[in-house]
Amino acid sequence: MFKKTTLSILLAASLSVGATPAWAAPKENLQSDQAFDNRIVKRIKVDNIYNHIVKLSENPRVAGTPGEDAAVEYIKSQFESYGYDTEVQPFEIYSYTAPSLIELKVDGMNFEQAPLDFSYGVNGEVTADLVDAGLGATSDFAEKDVEGKIALIERGGFSFAEKILNASKAGAAGVIIYNNTDGVLNGTLGEPNDKYVPAVAITQEQGTELKERLENGETVTATLKIEGAETDKAISHNVVATKEATHKSTNQLILVGAHHDSVDGAPGANDDASGTATVLELARVFANAPTDTDIRFVTFGAEENGLLGSYEFVERMTQEDYDRTVGMFQMDMVGSKDAGDLIMYTTDGDKNTVTDLGAAAGARLSKTGEATAYGMQGRSDHVPFSEIGLPSALFIHAPVEPWYHSPEDTIDKISKEKLKEVSNIVGAAVYQVARPDTPALEKAKVAPKEVDYDFEEREL
Known part of the structure; x- marks a missing residue:
């Protein structure tokens, strides 16, 4: 395992929230910083990003399937066309074949929007009474008799797998999870588990109707049936391209990533062809840029399976690179015209070097001088890096659009303006470190001009 103590001490010394940092640049340097930003942002072509999304979203890119293999080959070929030596990292995962039959029957209801399965869910048939189990937390089952019954659970608060395992532990024979927003619910359990019980996903409207019937004292009986689901071993991949320093090296390394896989049945234009395409364009722009810093561009496989690609990448990191x-x-879902504003999420809700760099870049590039906000959220490939003590952040628009993880995540929902916004900010933030004139702090710590930016309690 990596040596986290040294890094923590260095971060504490270089970053002090609320204090004026030693590295804060004078105000008069702003124009100079903007000139350096222009060396990157003026070379970014948003049409290139958009065209990559068009190509990548032609078909779903489920990890371990031919769809992902085609995406990996395309990404590799693009990196190589920019002049990069490219590494493909294969790793073993579990693949999932969707059920051939999913049925949900409840007296008095017509499920016009058909229920969906959860990836890595199990087959089975259950006829039993429904019990409202809230969000499916352990405490929600403490005073509920769900033995042999079907738990009705609302999305949110916990992963789908946790909800189903909590229900199973409490004795439930099946689970129905309903959405907490408009649109269909398409989810994954991350990996197989023999303790799962049969489970289906329904819409918010359907779930609310069932919940109201139960609250009115009605006994509601449901029949849940799943057939043909299969889980097997497969191979997913990470794709890695490294830009080496062109000037005297400071021995620093920056990581820029996105996940290239999508969920079953979804073209994944925004989730996350948008992030992958932005990584590709930044790799093109930086290929010939003068730097004293190494930059590693990575697209991760099997993010939708539980961040498996990024965990694999972290596992392979050398102590020197750490x-x-x-x-x-990390860029995830950065192009939807129907999502909210840009935010930087960290796993602990604290600022770090990456959010400082992003906020400073956002302030320099904004006509109003406003910096990008930050918040607290996991759920993407920045998590494994945070867990080993490396500064990391997720760049995403939140709240996300209602049809993510659905067949409606298509190219017509993509905003070139949002793609340009994120590519400019991340590109300028990375170049703040990588440009040859930037003084490096000891042990590869560097930070930008001081900028005030706020924490936001914003739902993803």
Whole structure:
């Protein structure tokens, strides 16, 4: 395991929230910083990003399937066309074949929007009374008799797998999870588990109707049937391209990533062809840029299976690369015209080097001088890096659009303006570290001009 103590001490010394940092640049340097930003942002072509999304979203890119293999080959070929030596990291995962039959029957209801399965869910048939189990937390089952019954659970608060395992532990024979927003619910359990019970996903409207019937004292009986689901072993991949320093190296490393896989049945234009396409365009722009810092561009496989690709990447990192890593920039769902504003999420809700760099870049590039906000959220490939003590952040628009993880995540929902916004900010933030004139702090720690930016309690 990596040596986290040294990094923590360095971060504490270099970053002090609420204090004026030693590295804060004078106000008069702003124009100079903007000039350096222009060396990157003026070379970014948003049409390139959009065209990559068009190509990647032609078909779903489920991890371990031919769809992902085609995406990996395309990403590799693009990196190589920019002049990068490219590494493909294969790793073993579980593949999932969707059920051939999913049925849900409840007296007095017509499920016009058909229920869906959860990836890695199990087959089975259950006829039993429904019990409202809230969010499916352990405490929600404490005073509920769900033995042999079907638990009705609302989305939110916990992963789908946790909800189903909590229900199973309490004795439930089946689970129905309903959405907490408009649109269909398409989810994954991350990996197989022999303790799962049969489970289906329904819409918010359907779930609310069932909940209201139960609240009115009605006994509601349901029949849940799943057939043909299969789980097997498969191979997913990460794709890695490294830009080596062109000037005297500071021995620093920056990581820029996105996940290239999608969920079953979804073209994944925004989730996450948008992030992958932005990684590709930034790799093109930086290919010939003068830097004193190494930049590693990565697209991760099997994010939808439980961040498996990023965990694999972290597992393969050398101690040397760990020690010299400045931070990790993760872009996930960065192009939807129907999502909210840009935010930077960290796993602990604290600022770090990456959010400082992002906020400073956002302030420099904004006509109003406003910096990008930050918040607290996991659920993407920045998590494994955070867990080993590396500064990392997720760049995403939140709240996300209602049809993510659905067949409606298509190219017509993509905003070129949002793609340009994120690519500019991440590109300028990375170049703040990588440009040859930036002084490096000891052990690869660097930070930008001081900028005030706020924490936001914003739902993803």
